[in-house]
Amino acid sequence: MGRLRSVAKRQQLEACLDYLREGDTLIVTKLDRLARNVAHLGQLVATLKAKGVSLRILDLGLDTSTPTGELILNMMGAVAQFERQMMLERQREGIAKAKADGKYRGRAPTAMRQARRVHELAAEGLKRSDIAQRLGLSERSVYRALSV
Template identity: 75%
Template sequence: MSAIVGYARTSTTEQVAGFEAQLETLKAQGCTKVFQEQVSSVGDRLQLRACLDYLREGDTLVVTKLDRLARNVAHLGELVATLTAKGVALRILDPAIDTSTATGKLLLHIMGSIAEFERAMMLERQREGIAKAKAEGRYKGRTPTAMRQAQSIRQLASEGLTKAAIAQRLGVSERSVYRALKQGWSN
């Protein structure tokens, strides 16, 4: 018996509404099982691996959007090859693409290429904008979180808290705590 399996992902835990919308959509599509995770596309995607292991011949994997599944065209190709070898169809809801058809397979590769191109162009425009703003003296970048809390870091360290405890209490990395103490940042 074949199954309709869903996969939902957001890059951060702050994307609650988008994540919940994906889950609702996948359930409405008849997914009997949904693998879900909130991790960057470049992070270790354990639930995606578990999903791929779970799928069997005749199953259909459903995702709401292409960027929820694949990092880039090469990654998309790897995933499609894995699914094809297992006899699993891929259905992407937006835009509507179903790899159980030849046209769906073609559209998937075209859309993946366009998405990767679009992302590369956006990053290039962003780099150009930052370079222009720097040249005009308008770009400062973001102030590092730990730098703003340097005094609190030093205070907690003087009270005898461990670097790990300081990092946890202030919501910064341990590495940032070490840098703040070593460099003597002032805020």
């Protein structure tokens, strides 16, 4: 299904879910700020339901404390995921076309532009962390530049 997953753990969401108690209502402004995809939405709704917590989504005027609200939430989640997939597909097609036309080359390798300077500073005896700080690079970029 492509790359529709969160890259990082969402610690604040996890803390919020741990804090909720029976009878509470979790209020979010937008559905896409809560769940990454329909499967994730289903997991969150199941977790909330098991805890006796309802969900309100302000921009949709939706409240899952009713069966109708729960149905509409699932339908909206499916539509949101479909829209996201279509957007990503159009983006991939646009990038492929731009590459074919020679208009897209990706991000410039900014750290490698400074590889010569990295080697000079290393030859002077500077530590990798000092080189990184002086040139505004990450230490990983310094290691990478020194490996070529």
